[in-house]
Amino acid sequence: MPRAVAERGDVVPVLAEVFRSHGFDGASLAVITEHTGLGKGSLYNFFPRGKDEMAEAVLDEVDAWFQTAVYLPLRGSEPATARLERMFDEVETYFRSGRRICLFGAFALGLERDRFADRVRAYFTDWVDSLAGALADTGHGRQSRPLAEEVVAGIQGALVLARALDDPDSFTRILTRLRRSVGDPTTSRA
Amino acid sequence: MPRAVAERGDVVPVLAEVFRSHGFDGASLAVITEHTGLGKGSLYNFFPRGKDEMAEAVLDEVDAWFQTAVYLPLRGSEPATARLERMFDEVETYFRSGRRICLFGAFALGLERDRFADRVRAYFTDWVDSLAGALADTGHGRQSRPLAEEVVAGIQGALVLARALDDPDSFTRILTRLRRSVGDPTTSRA
DNA sequence: CAGCACTTGTACCTATCGGTACAGTCTGTA
DNA sequence: TACAGACTGTACCGATAGGTACAAGTGCTG
Numbered sequence: 033m034p035r036a037v038a039e040r041g042d043v044v045p046v047l048a049e050v051f052r053s054h055g056f057d058g059a060s061l062a063v064i065t066e067h068t069g070l071g072k073g074s075l076y077n078f079f080p081r082g083k084d085e086m087a088e089a090v091l092d093e094v095d096a097w098f099q100t101a102v103y104l105p106l107r108g109s110e111p112a113t114a115r116l117e118r119m120f121d122e123v124e125t126y127f128r129s130g131r132r133i134c135l136f137g138a139f140a141l142g143l144e145r146d147r148f149a150d151r152v153r154a155y156f157t158d159w160v161d162s163l164a165g166a167l168a169d170t171g172h173g174r175q176s177r178p179l180a181e182e183v184v185a186g187i188q189g190a191l192v193l194a195r196a197l198d199d200p201d202s203f204t205r206i207l208t209r210l211r212r213s214v215g216d217p218t219t220s221r222a
Numbered sequence: 223m224p225r226a227v228a229e230r231g232d233v234v235p236v237l238a239e240v241f242r243s244h245g246f247d248g249a250s251l252a253v254i255t256e257h258t259g260l261g262k263g264s265l266y267n268f269f270p271r272g273k274d275e276m277a278e279a280v281l282d283e284v285d286a287w288f289q290t291a292v293y294l295p296l297r298g299s300e301p302a303t304a305r306l307e308r309m310f311d312e313v314e315t316y317f318r319s320g321r322r323i324c325l326f327g328a329f330a331l332g333l334e335r336d337r338f339a340d341r342v343r344a345y346f347t348d349w350v351d352s353l354a355g356a357l358a359d360t361g362h363g364r365q366s367r368p369l370a371e372e373v374v375a376g377i378q379g380a381l382v383l384a385r386a387l388d389d390p391d392s393f394t395r396i397l398t399r400l401r402r403s404v405g406d407p408t409t410s411r412a
Numbered sequence: 413c414a415g416c417a418c419t420t421g422t423a424c425c426t427a428t429c430g431g432t433a434c435a436g437t438c439t440g441t442a
Numbered sequence: 443t444a445c446a447g448a449c450t451g452t453a454c455c456g457a458t459a460g461g462t463a464c465a466a467g468t469g470c471t472g
Contacts, residue, residue, distance in 0.1 A: 053333070054333055055247070055332050055333050057245070057247040057248060058247060058332075058333050060428075060429065060430080061429080061430065061431085062428080062429085070450085071450060071451050071452080072430090072431080072432090072450090072451085072452090073434095073449075073450040073451055073452080074449065074450055074451090076431075076432080077448080077449060077450075078449095082430065082431065083430075083431095133331060136386065137331065137382050137386070138331040138332065140382050140383075140385050140386035141323060141327065141328040141331055141332075141381075141382060141385060142245050142248075142328065142331075142332060143243070143244055143245050143248050145385060145386070149388070152386045153386060153387055153388065155386075156383060156386045156387055157387065178395050178396075178399060179399070181383060181392055181395060181396055182376065182396050182399050182400075184379070184383060185376055185379030185380045185382065185383045185392075185396050186372065186375055186376050186379050187379065188378070188379035188382040188383065189374070189375030189376050189377065189378035189379025189380070189382070190375045190379070191331070192327050192330050192331060192375065192378040192379070192382070193330075193346060193371060193374060193375045193378065195330050195331060195335060196326065196327070196330035196335070196342045196343060196345075196346045197343055197346055197347065198339070198343065202371055202375075205368050205371060206368075206371055206372050206375050209368060209369070209372050210372075213403075250458080250459065250460085251459080251460065251461085252458080252459085260420085261420060261421050261422080262420090262421080262422090262460090262461080262462090263419070263420045263421055263422080263464095264419065264420055264421090266461075266462085267418080267419060267420075272460065272461065273460075
């Protein structure tokens, strides 16, 4: 049997796109085989526990990306306003200006939530926590945490709306407004 | 065969809860039969086109509810601020303070979007449109439409977050902030 | 009470699901 | 070059999916 070029690490991003476009249930092994070019043999060699393990690997990779590209910088030592700007920039790029879905968000709404509840919760708590810290540094005081919740929810909702309306621009518009809402603490009502 | 008590109209709300708790794919006919008490014979008698028709009936009913309880009042003749308050009240009640999912939002993120794209888009455009109108009446001017988008997205995102964190209170907190953000046009930056 | 349209449970269909078994094949190491 | 272990395609498994067919039953109308 000819050996496939891919390693396990190379497969995970492909799996991510498959889960994004087909959902967890919709991503049958046939579909996964087709998109990855790997047969069941290879897939179960890389992911012995099957689809669950594939999804876990995908979520772990996405989470790791957000940790390094978003959460860690949010807690960094740069000026707080720059950290916030950076978060919005990274988020806008990652979600392809609204053309790409957040797997954690999708899993939260679907019944996959039960299966991956810990990972889903961790992803969002980390986001809210790190963002709240940066907001506190810009002087939002007691409003930092609720404002962080509002912003994270706003981003997730913007993804829902952009996809529902099939209008990626609405994602960008909403993100622009969210940027401004964290910019000036004096407009953050108590 | 004993005749079941239910009529088609009585089944739709049950179907809605089944789709909410199991998703569209996850709601197998076995599950539907179990929750509705109706066998395949009855189900296909009421919904000849099967699951697709069931989902359409559910979406239509939810949409109709929002039309009468939310969108129509938003366009009404009451004072604009009262109309906005009413929207938030109805939304908070309908979504059980974050314990209940928005089927349209869930369908938008899942691949059910493709199948029900028209209904999903209509639901959100109606919401944004009617809300933008009310916001214009409270003096938000050119910011009415983008603000309406932000609010609708905020509500949807709040549902995602509440479910992800398994914390319905976060939904209520975010809604409270959104209420305030539409209250005072002077804080709506241009 | 006869007839009829509407309901309903059951049996059955094919397709596909996730997963397993395993015999082959390749490649790094000695 | 020989062996070990990682890799891969294929055949196969039981379970279940959505959907169809239909006979049996029900209650309204005349």
